[in-house]
Every structure is written in structure tokens, then in C-alpha cells.
Amino acid sequence: MAWQQLRVQVRSDQIEPLEQLLLDYGGLSISYLDAEDQPVFQKEPGSTPLWDLVDLVCLFEKEINLDGLLFLLQQHPAIEDKESLTLETLEDQAWERSWMSDFKAMQFGERLWVCPSWQEPPEPSAVNIMLDPGLAFGSGSHATTSMCLQWLEKNISR
Numbered sequence: 001m002a003w004q005q006l007r008v009q010v011r012s013d014q015i016e017p018l019e020q021l022l023l024d025y026g027g028l029s030i031s032y033l034d035a036e037d038q039p040v041f042q043k044e045p046g047s048t049p050l051w052d053l054v055d056l057v058c059l060f061e062k063e064i065n066l067d068g069l070l071f072l073l074q075q076h077p078a079i080e081d082k083e084s085l086t087l088e089t090l091e092d093q094a095w096e097r098s099w100m101s102d103f104k105a106m107q108f109g110e111r112l113w114v115c116p117s118w119q120e121p122p123e124p125s126a127v128n129i130m131l132d133p134g135l136a137f138g139s140g141s142h143a144t145t146s147m148c149l150q151w152l153e154k155n156i157s158r
Contacts, residue, residue, distance in 0.1 A: 002062040003090045006069075009035050012050040014078035019056070021076075025069040027058040055084075062089065103133050106140050109153030114140040127156055 006027075010018055019030055033055040034040075040049040060066060066087060073085055105115040111126045121128040131140075140149055 001092050003092070004060040004062055004064065004066060005088050005090050006058045006060065006066065007084070007086045007088075008056050008073060008079055009081050009084035010054055010056055010078055011080070012052060012054050015050070015054060015056060018073075018076065018078055021069070021072065022056075022058045025066065026060055026064045028061065029059045031057040033057060059090075108140070108146065108149035112149060112153035112156065114149065127153070 006022070008018070015032070022030060032050060034051045035053040035055045036051065038051045038053070040051055042049055070085070070087065073079055074082055079085060100116070100118060103116050105113050105119055105122050105128075107113050107122075111123075113121055113123060113126050113128045115121045115128050115130055116132050117130050118132075121130075133140075140146060
């Protein structure tokens with residue numbers, strides 16, 4: 001099944017009325033994404049800080065006619081940048097596995113590689129750690145993990 005993905009950029013103080021409009025038109029999920037690479041910090045426990053400018057991304061079933069919604073959004077005063085309003089079709093795929101294409105084997109030092117299990121190691125004779133990225137380890141790209149792996153590579157006796 002294909003999907004329609006609508007994306008629009010809004011100020012964070014304008015999200016609520018737009019979110020309700022999207023849901024009223026059949027929106028199935030709404031995601032907030034950082035539109036400007038702005039760090040946010042939780043200043044008070046229980047608060048949910050947002051970026052000043054947010055990419056609001058909403059998913060709809062493919063069969064829903066969104067012409068009326070697009071017209072309303074083009075006129076909506078909360079949307080300052082009308083060019084940010086986009087609608088695209090997302091073809092169905094194995095979403096739970098699609099993230100795997102983003103991870104490649106990474107080299108640390110001269111002979112240590114961290115390789116995801118679904119790829120062949122680039123250097124079979126090297127020291128290859130077969131490890132799938134996840135919450136605990138990730139990809140190895142975090143600075144502290146990378147430094148530990150570089151230390152490990154220098155101290156392996158093989």
C-alpha cells in the first residue's frame with residue numbers, strides 16, 4: 001500500500017491548530033522534525049520543548065483526496081513559507097528493514113572494522129566485529145565509542 005506524506009514548515013507556537021486540521025482530514029501520524037538544526041534543552045521536568053521552526057510531517061492513506069487540505073494550507077496564516085508545503089507519494093516497503101541501507105562497515109585505526117551482519121566485511125583478513133547497530137551500541141560513530149574502538153585497535157594482539 002502506498003502512502004501520501006505531507007510536509008510543511010511552521011513556527012512551533014502554530015502547531016496545534018495545524019495538527020488538528022491534518023487529523024480532521026484523515027492524517028494517520030504526525031511527526032515533528034527540527035527544521036533548522038537547532039538544539040533544544042528540557043529546562044523543567046515534564047516539559048516538552050520544541051524547536052522554533054518545525055517541519056510538520058503527516059502521513060495519509062493514498063486514496064484520500066487532499067486537494068481541499070492543500071488549498072486550506074496554502075491560505076493558512078500559520079504557514080509563512082508556502083514553498084515548504086510539499087506532498088509526495090511513499091511506496092510501501094519493508095519499513096522495519098529500510099534503515100539498514102544507512103549503515104555501512106566502519107574502519108577504526110588500520111585493521112579494526114565494525115560491520116553490520118547483513119554486509120560482507122570489506123577486508124576479510126582484518127579484525128572484523130560483526131555487530132548490528134542498535135540502541136546500546138549504535139553504529140560506532142559516536143565520539144566516545146570511536147575513541148574506545150581506536151584504543152582497542154591499537155591494543156589488539158593479533
